[in-house]
Every structure is written in structure tokens, then in C-alpha cells.
Amino acid sequence: MQISIRQLSKSYGSVAALNAIDLDIASGELLALLGPSGSGKTTLLRAIAGLEPIDGGRIRFGDIDATELSVQERRVGFVFQHYALFKHMSVLDNITFGLRVRKRKYRPAREEIRRRGEELLKLVQLGGLEARYPNQLSGGQRQRVALARALAIEPRVLLLDEPFGALDAKVRKELRVWLRQLHDETGYTTVFVTHDQEEALELADRVVVMNAGSIEQVDTPEAILRRPATRFVAEFVERDAAGQYTAAHPPPPRTVHERVARAVRVG
Amino acid sequence: MSAVAVGHRRFRSATAEPRAVRWLLIGFTCAFLVVFLLLPLVVVFVQAFAGGIKAYFAALADPDSLSAIWLTLKTAAIAVLLNTLFGVAAAWAVAKFEFRGKDFLVTLIDLPFSVSPVISGMVFILIFGAQTWLGGWLIDHDIRIIFAQTGLVLATVFVTFPFVARELIPLMQAQGSDEEYAALSLGAGGWQTFWHVTLPNIRWGLLYGILLCNARAMGEFGAVSVVSGKIRGASNTMPLHVEVLYQDNKMVAAFAVASLLALLALITLGVKTFLEWRHGDELAALRGR
Numbered sequence: 001m002q003i004s005i006r007q008l009s010k011s012y013g014s015v016a017a018l019n020a021i022d023l024d025i026a027s028g029e030l031l032a033l034l035g036p037s038g039s040g041k042t043t044l045l046r047a048i049a050g051l052e053p054i055d056g057g058r059i060r061f062g063d064i065d066a067t068e069l070s071v072q073e074r075r076v077g078f079v080f081q082h083y084a085l086f087k088h089m090s091v092l093d094n095i096t097f098g099l100r101v102r103k104r105k106y107r108p109a110r111e112e113i114r115r116r117g118e119e120l121l122k123l124v125q126l127g128g129l130e131a132r133y134p135n136q137l138s139g140g141q142r143q144r145v146a147l148a149r150a151l152a153i154e155p156r157v158l159l160l161d162e163p164f165g166a167l168d169a170k171v172r173k174e175l176r177v178w179l180r181q182l183h184d185e186t187g188y189t190t191v192f193v194t195h196d197q198e199e200a201l202e203l204a205d206r207v208v209v210m211n212a213g214s215i216e217q218v219d220t221p222e223a224i225l226r227r228p229a230t231r232f233v234a235e236f237v238e239r240d241a242a243g244q245y246t247a248a249h250p251p252p253p254r255t256v257h258e259r260v261a262r263a264v265r266v267g
Numbered sequence: 268m269s270a271v272a273v274g275h276r277r278f279r280s281a282t283a284e285p286r287a288v289r290w291l292l293i294g295f296t297c298a299f300l301v302v303f304l305l306l307p308l309v310v311v312f313v314q315a316f317a318g319g320i321k322a323y324f325a326a327l328a329d330p331d332s333l334s335a336i337w338l339t340l341k342t343a344a345i346a347v348l349l350n351t352l353f354g355v356a357a358a359w360a361v362a363k364f365e366f367r368g369k370d371f372l373v374t375l376i377d378l379p380f381s382v383s384p385v386i387s388g389m390v391f392i393l394i395f396g397a398q399t400w401l402g403g404w405l406i407d408h409d410i411r412i413i414f415a416q417t418g419l420v421l422a423t424v425f426v427t428f429p430f431v432a433r434e435l436i437p438l439m440q441a442q443g444s445d446e447e448y449a450a451l452s453l454g455a456g457g458w459q460t461f462w463h464v465t466l467p468n469i470r471w472g473l474l475y476g477i478l479l480c481n482a483r484a485m486g487e488f489g490a491v492s493v494v495s496g497k498i499r500g501a502s503n504t505m506p507l508h509v510e511v512l513y514q515d516n517k518m519v520a521a522f523a524v525a526s527l528l529a530l531l532a533l534i535t536l537g538v539k540t541f542l543e544w545r546h547g548d549e550l551a552a553l554r555g556r
Contacts, residue, residue: 102454
């Protein structure tokens, strides 16, 4: 499903969280929203999902104008940073939730729901764990259950908010590779938010670098690294001997002029 | 072995109180609880059975007593139901939405804790009493509120409405809204989300709140006493009936009804302890306040 966003705006009081955002996402693309905290990347993701009311602009899913559609009607698969699994439901019940709450007319038969759930469990490599509860799973397993649950509704688009943020470094790397494979197998249009440039550059087809509610650059990882469009992008993806800049430790502004500009932008 | 023992004696932990202080504190607490809690409870049951088991049950089977028991159960049931609905709605509003005056609303919910129950009873008399315009109109239309069960329910609702809300607000705030959002994004409607996601998440906290609310509703004396008029067999609840019997010098009967109230309290305590033991993790969010 192709997504196009036009002039999307949102502000909290006098602070602009999204500044007339224009963005086109190709069907089947794996897109990363990269930026420091407060850059508006999560707000943009939630706005696409319909979880965040917007002040202006339009969002289109293919031929459908989704701007006025409710969260339910948008049929997006949303994976929350802390998974938001239903604690009191088994893994299978979690995954099939989206099918079970459908109106009777559209609801598959009970056996069919179970079959689909088990199929999805296999897809996320958790076959045999259907009777477990979320608190009996590791972080990486929970993440995969959340993904399977989102996939169960055959979403128009898959949206992931800091999908690896709550995992330790080793699991994070494994899941990253796995997510890329899964994406290539299933072909869902996927947007994920991250503040980790390595994650964005390694995983995504294209990377959207955001800063203070605006898009600084949209490009392939290679182009972002080789030809950063703005100084902000250059500094954000800059690598030095000691390590990498991340959202938690963004590069310091270099000139007084820029420091002022940054302060004004951040508000 | 002996070296360890010697070590213990010589290096007392810096934070530990001297042994004498410790035993004094523990002893004082226990003595206090025995005198002020255990002894009265024992006295209630001893007095209740002072005339033998037959007299005990005869006192409870008295029509006025039965009417008081029945009235208390009915009043508590209605008040608890209303306050459960109110508590869930209020907690939902406070925990899931941002709006102006939220802190003030939370303070208002606590009001019955700080207002004397007698005053809350008086307020209802002032609103619905026969001498007011509204009260006169109600009497003209044969709607009885004061000296009737409606008044008892109103007074009980007022006194007990913080209980469920106060249990749920911190719990729902701690849980956030992500699971609800997840349910919505998966296509669930508002009611489906509430029944399948929100309610199961708060069920033990809710039950805990209902228990406390119920215990208070059944035991309420002050507010109820003002609006009841204490008409025997008509508008007397159990606590009021105990007082009436006591003033009539019917000791066995008074303590028999009192023992029933005490029993209800003990059952509540038992269920509450069980919940805390069984679902401590979830309830921990409540104790943090």
C-alpha cells in the first residue's frame, strides 16, 4: 500500500511537533524515521496510525483518503515500543484478538482463527508457544508476538515504534536481521521509528531524518551517509572513533549561529 | 560457628535499633491492637452469646432486626453498584484524558474522606427536607427521600464514593493507555476494548475497591443516622438498629446485630488479605500512593 502525506501539521500548544510534513512512501518499502527525541518521528508515526489527532494536512493510503478515518477503519498494524501485549491473554489469544473482535459477518470461523494464529506464530518463529502468557516470554519473544498480532489483521501498513528500543544489544541485532527477512517475505509497507542511526541505515530501504518537527532529508542509507543534505544530517550520522551519536547524545551545535537556530527550532 | 556468633554480638548493624527499643515498639503495637481491636471484638461476640445461642438467633429473627439487615443489604448493594460505575468512570476520565481542572477533580473525589458524615447527612436534609421548596414538591408528588430508603442510599453513596475511584486512579495511571490503543488499532470498538482489555487489567483493583466500599456502606452510621429518622422496621439500618436496641437496654439483641456487622467486616478483611496475597503485584500499584 502506497502512502502519501501532505502538509501534515501538529502542535502542542505553541510547540510545533510536525511542521507541514510532506512524505511519500512506496508500496512494499521499509522506511525508517530517524531523529533525536522530540524530533516528531513518533508523533508522525502515531498520526499515520490515527492515534494522534492532527491539526491539518492529509494522509492517503493508496486511493483512500485516510485523514478522517478512525483508528479501526485505517487497519494499520501498530507495534508499540513496550509491546502493549494483553497481559491476561495467552499468546494465541493475543495474536488472534484482531480477528476475534470483528463483527460476526466478517469474523472467520473459530477453527480458521486458530489456524491463522498458529500460522502467524510459525511465521514469527514461536511455534508451540501459543498457550504461554506474555510474562512468560523474553523481550524478543514478546516483540515477535506483538508483530504477529499486528500482522493478523492483514494491515494496510505496518508501523513500528522503536521496535528494538527495549531489547538488549545482542537480541536487537538478531531481531533486526530477522525483521528485514520477514519484511522481504511478506512485503508489507513498513515504517519504523528509531533514534539509532545504525539501525536505520542498516535496515531500511530509505531513511527519513527528522529534526524539530521537520524532515531534513529523505534518502537511501548510502546517500544519507555520502551526501547529507544539511549540517544536521551530517552531524547526526557522523561517526567518530569513540562511537556513534545517538538521540540521547546528539552532536553539539558547532557555531553560535547554529546553536541559536537550534534553540529556536526546538522551542 | 562460635566465631560467627561472637561477630554478631560485636558488630551490631549500624541501622538496627537497640534490642530493648525493638521489643518495646513491637510490644506496644501488639498491646494497643489487643486493647483497641481484639478486646472489643471479643466483647461483641461474648455479649451477643451471653443469653445462649437460642437468644442470639431469636434476636436476629426479630422482625425489626430482619428488616434492618435487609435494608442494610439493599442499601449497600445499590450504593456499591452506583459507586462502582462512578468510580470506573471517574478513574477512566482522570487516568486516560488530559483536561483542565483534573487535580481539582481528584481533590473533590476525596472530599467525603474529610467531611464529617453528619454534615453530609445534613446536606441531604437541607436539599430534600419537607421545609424546602424541592422537598415540598417531592412530598406533594408522593416521592419520599428523607426518612426513606432513597435518602439512605443517597447518604451512603456520598460517604462511600471515593473508595472505588481512589483504588482505580493510580492503577489505571500506572498502566497507561497503550493496551487500549493496541486494541483499537486491531479493530476493536470502544466497548470491546473496555470489556476485553481495560476491565481484565483492573479487575483485582476494582474488586478491592468494591470490598472497601461495601464494608463502609454497610457500617455507615453518621450520615445515615441523620436522614433515616430511625423508624423501626422501616428506615433503620443495622448500625442504627444496634444503637436503638442498645438504648432500649436490649443488650443481647444489640450485640447480636453488632456481631453480624463485625462478621461482615471480618469476611471483608479475609477476602482483602486473600486478594493482597494472591494478586500482590497488581495491587502494589495501589500501595505506592
